[in-house]
Amino acid sequence: MNPSDRPPFAAASAIPPAAEPRRQRADGAEARQQLLHAALRLFAEKGFTQTSTREIAQAAGANLAAISYYFGDKAGLYRAAFTEPMNCVGGDTALCNQPGLSLRQSLEGFINNFVAPLKQGELVQQCTRLHFREMLEPTGVWAEEIDNSIKPAHAALVSLLCRHLGLGEADDGLHRLAFSITGLALQLFVTRDVVSAIRPQLIAQPQAIATWAEQMVAYAEAMVGIEAARRSQTPVQLQAPSLAADRSAS
Template sequence: MISSDPTPPAAEPRKQRADGAEARLLLLHAALRLFAEKGFAKTSTREIALAAGANLAAISYYFGDKAGLYRAAFTEPMGCTESDLTLLDQPDLSLRQSLHGFMANFLAPMKQGELVQQCTRLHFREMLEPTGVWAEEIDNGIKPAHAALVALLGRRLGLPQADDGLHRLAFSITGLAVQLFVTRDIVQAIRPRLLDPEGIDAWLDQMVNYAEAMVNIEAAQRSAAPAQASLPPHSNASQAAA
């Protein structure tokens, strides 16, 4: 049974050789599949190297150690959140442009097919058998991206400070994309063409429409709230009765 203690700090990997990109990728994909199937503790570096057709020493050369390989398999195929932060912090972009860029980065891994499903399974396994990597991802990736989205929405809605409603809006917008990762198996069984690259692009445009509508609804509700609060008590009672 895997320990709940964090994985040991990864050793610093050596600089990758120019001709080593393919070998590194083979190791990364083999590790992702095996870690998703068996977890960190029950997967040996020897079987990863064997599955990748690589020398065992290649793992330390490219990733430092097993912990470094696990971190790379957990994070790299899903992309980097740094580009999200950049997109969400550009005042010259319209709301739609910002949301489109954010959603496009979020959905890009979906075009990798089975690879992204292995990533999702590894994330689920990490939640059940924590090594500490998921907690790191929340602190170093998800929290900053969420804060940037909340800041963007706050600027668009003219709010000087984020409240619970603004956080709910941000989580709801992100949830549009998250649900696709979680339900990929179901979508594949019911409507597989929706997961084709063209289908993902169409889904992207639809999600941006939904997200933009959610922001507009939030703005309308916030505009109506002060007016509703300013009505005399008998007016509120009459409206409730109606």
Template sequence: MKPSLPARPPASGPEARKQRADGAEARAHLLLSALKLFAEKGFAKTSTREIAQAAGANLAAISYYFGDKAGLYRAVFTEPLGKPCDDVTRFLPAHLTLRQALEGFISGFLEPLKLGDLVQQLTRLHFREMLEPTGLWAEQLDNNILPAHAALVEVLSRHLGVTTPDDDVHRLAFSITGLAMQTFISRDLIVTVRPQLIATPPAIDLWAARLVDFAEAMVAVERARRQPALPVKKNKP
């Protein structure tokens, strides 16, 4: 019986680092190529063969890194923007001032804008998923977006002195989120009218700071609205 050759020991040192780097680069290239196609054509009309061809890879690479087309789509949909619930610790802790909490919420929300043109493709993909649902949007809503909204409501209730959040607290939370969301929805318009507003990471950080100012003002208005009106003093005759 011919003796079997000993198994090749796993790579180590520079060779292992090169293999890991090459693998990470190949995976990232597949993600970017898939993102462009999924955003343009949707999940159903995009084939794995198209993605592999666009990425300069073979079909086996998709199976290796993502399992299948659905696994690749999930990675494209969730990885680049992160999970809103992952940012909860940036604004939920009770020791934070209102401004610190709003800074944590809004700066975390706007961080993906620093990805440049990539974020516009991600935004289009998310809108397409809402129009042509595969189930990922509902999953994202339940697991990430709703918990983040609940955390913001908790923060606002705390700073408004509200024990049980009512409709107006939720309106305020949605409105503050809308301030940040608008920068993604209107990105094409912003680039056309005033591109310097989001052209660099420092510019995006400045935008976030301004949104915090606006959000603080909104909270102040709501706080004032909730304060009972002082009785009018009548002049003695």
């Protein structure tokens, strides 16, 4: 076994904390990307412990030493493959929570940033598979992602919802609303293979994804409206199409 392939801790799949990033040469960007993409594919297929650095280097057409140069070690490469391709999911939600922005503008910023990685096509499918594998075979990186990215993004979304609903403090109902809005975008990542099998044109092109995101913004805005009505105990009027309209359409 290559020494760099041994699990970093006694626990077979634990990943040590991230080290300081190594300064990268400008002419090494392409080589680094090739290593990153090869590692992403292999880690998603086989997991951390069953993937060797030699195998990754060979798939990327690179020297084994390049992994140490660009990522430090196998654990650093795994962390980069796990986080970098999807690092704009959720975006900087705090920027969407500005006093001058309307509710729709805030939701547009959040949802558009969240679904932006989907425009990378096959790459994001591999990222999703790696995230699923990490949940089944945890190394600790997923827990880091929750603490460092997901919790702050959720807190920022809750904050902007509090502001637009005029609430001083978030309760369980508001957190449910925030999770539900996030779920609109998250389900595209989880069900991408299903959507591709049933209605591929919905996500086949970046413009198609943008169209779906625009529709999600409208759904999210409606959800906020329903929550506001629920809190004010005002009945929500939902207009159903008339039977005459249904017959004429058919």
